[in-house]
Amino acid sequence: xxxxxxxxxxxxHAEIVTTIAEVRQVTARARERGDRIALVPTMGALHQGHAxxxxxxxxxxxCVIVSIFVNPTQFGPHExxxxxxxxxxxxxxxxxxxxxxxxxxxxxxxxYPHGKETTTVEVPRHETMWEGACRxxxxxxxxxxxxxxxxxxxxxxxxxxxxxxxxxxxxxQMTADLNFxxxxxxxPTVREPDGLALSSRxxxxxxxxxxxxxxxxxxxxxxxxxxxxxxxxxxxxxxTLQDTLKLECGLxxxxxxxxxxxxxxPIDRLDPGGRAVALIAARVGTTRLIDNVLLEAKPG
Ligand code: PAF
Numbered sequence: 473x474x475x476x477x478x479x480x481x482x483x484x485h486a487e488i489v490t491t492i493a494e495v496r497q498v499t500a501r502a503r504e505r506g507d508r509i510a511l512v513p514t515m516g517a518l519h520q521g522h523a524x525x526x527x528x529x530x531x532x533x534x535c536v537i538v539s540i541f542v543n544p545t546q547f548g549p550h551e552x553x554x555x556x557x558x559x560x561x562x563x564x565x566x567x568x569x570x571x572x573x574x575x576x577x578x579x580x581x582x583x584y585p586h587g588k589e590t591t592t593v594e595v596p597r598h599e600t601m602w603e604g605a606c607r608x609x610x611x612x613x614x615x616x617x618x619x620x621x622x623x624x625x626x627x628x629x630x631x632x633x634x635x636x637x638x639x640x641x642x643x644x645q646m647t648a649d650l651n652f653x654x655x656x657x658x659x660p661t662v663r664e665p666d667g668l669a670l671s672s673r674x675x676x677x678x679x680x681x682x683x684x685x686x687x688x689x690x691x692x693x694x695x696x697x698x699x700x701x702x703x704x705x706x707x708x709x710x711x712t713l714q715d716t717l718k719l720e721c722g723l724x725x726x727x728x729x730x731x732x733x734x735x736x737x738p739i740d741r742l743d744p745g746g747r748a749v750a751l752i753a754a755r756v757g758t759t760r761l762i763d764n765v766l767l768e769a770k771p772g
Contacts, residue, residue: 486538486568488560488575492624495537495576499625507534511627511654512572513618516540517557517672521633521662523570528659529631530571538567539621540577545584545592546613557675576625583620592616595642595649601736602751603638603762606726614639615646622652629655633662635669637749637764638736661763667693669763676759684722685756691716692765695730695750699742699767706730706748707740709767713750726753726760733766744772 489495502509510533512525518540529536540563547553560577567575584590593615598604604611622630632640644656662670667689668682677685694716695709703709710730717725732739733747742748748767753760 486564486572486575488564488577490577490579491582492578495574495624498537498574499535499627502535503626505534508629509533509535509537509625509627511621511625511630512536512538513621513630513632514538514540515542515556515672516563516577517559517675518563518566519662519670519672521635521670523566524662525631525633525659526567526570526572528657529629532629532631532657533627535574536572537574537576537625537627538572539625540575541583541617543583543613543617544580545590545616546610548607548609551607552673552676555676557672576621583617590616593619593646593650595645598638598642598645598736601638602727602729602731603753606753611639611642615642618643619646619650619652622647622654627654629657631657631659634658634766635661635671635763637751641734641736663689669761671761673759673761677756681722681756681759684720685759685761687717687720687723688752688754688761688763691728692750692752692763695767696765699769704742704769705740706742706767709750710738713752717752717754722756724755726755728752728754730767742767742769744769 499509510529512529514522526538542556544553564575592612594612595615598611640658647654647656666686668686691713695713698709713728717728730748730750731737733749746769749764751764753762
């Protein structure tokens with residue numbers, strides 16, 4: 473490792489390393505110093521939502537590693553892998569400002585030297601539910617790459633955004649099932665002032681589509697307000713959610729559901745102390761967006 477890279481580890485300059493061997497040197501040195509290591513896995517095109525993840529990692533650890541890797545195994549054959557925004561230089565600046573010490577930005581060949589002939593990780597149940605059902609193989613790709621990142625970086629904690637709610641459940645289950653000694657931290661979704669959840673895919677939206685997309689966060693806020701004013705009938709909230717979204721021309725709804733926050737199984741009542749989550753996936757033009765809100769009832 474060069475002197476400048478070594479120096480940047482002490483200073484937290486978000487220097488980029490691209491090989492597994494290099495990032496292992498970084499983490500070995502951090503561990504020698506007794507540092508607590510945090511990993512923030514991303515696919516790049518970083519925005520303020522990612523900045524919040526990095527800041528949360530920096531508040532909990534001494535050495536923050538942000539991985540930037542557009543993971544081909546989690547994209548379906550007709551999805552936006554080729555088109556997905558790639559902007560490493562801008563990402564580096566944002567990561568540095570947010571508190572990252574290192575960026576791990578490997579090539580596809582570095583991560584998958586055997587191409588499609590790779591060992592995979594599959595978390596049961598989720599493959600056939602909601603996001604899993606809409607995007608066959610997606611969670612296999614996510615679990616596989618996150619397991620690889622955990623084994624490469626060996627972090628003490630890993631930080632993910634609430635916007636990909638089901639993804640967090642998949643990663644939590646994988647972490648428990650495979651006994652990774654990694655604490656999974658979930659950071660609330662960051663939104664634009666008008667409610668739109670920040671997403672790297674928002675750049676695909678035209679002005680009109682962006683307006684239409686606001687219906688998603690509006691519907692979720694409505695569900696939250698219903699629970700806030702004492703409504704506990706989740707079947708009714710689910711119906712309102714679906715009815716509101718169906719009225720929005722320009723929005724192609726894939727699912728709008730209210731489910732148990734831990735099992736993702738539909739439930740019809742929110743008991744005192746109970747936790748549900750409203751999940752939405754919809755297409756606006758050719759862009760697929762997801763969003764969610766937690767619905768929690770105070771203990772009775
Ligand atoms: O949430 C994402 O950006 C990706 O799914 C992740 C966790 C970085 C895995 O590629």
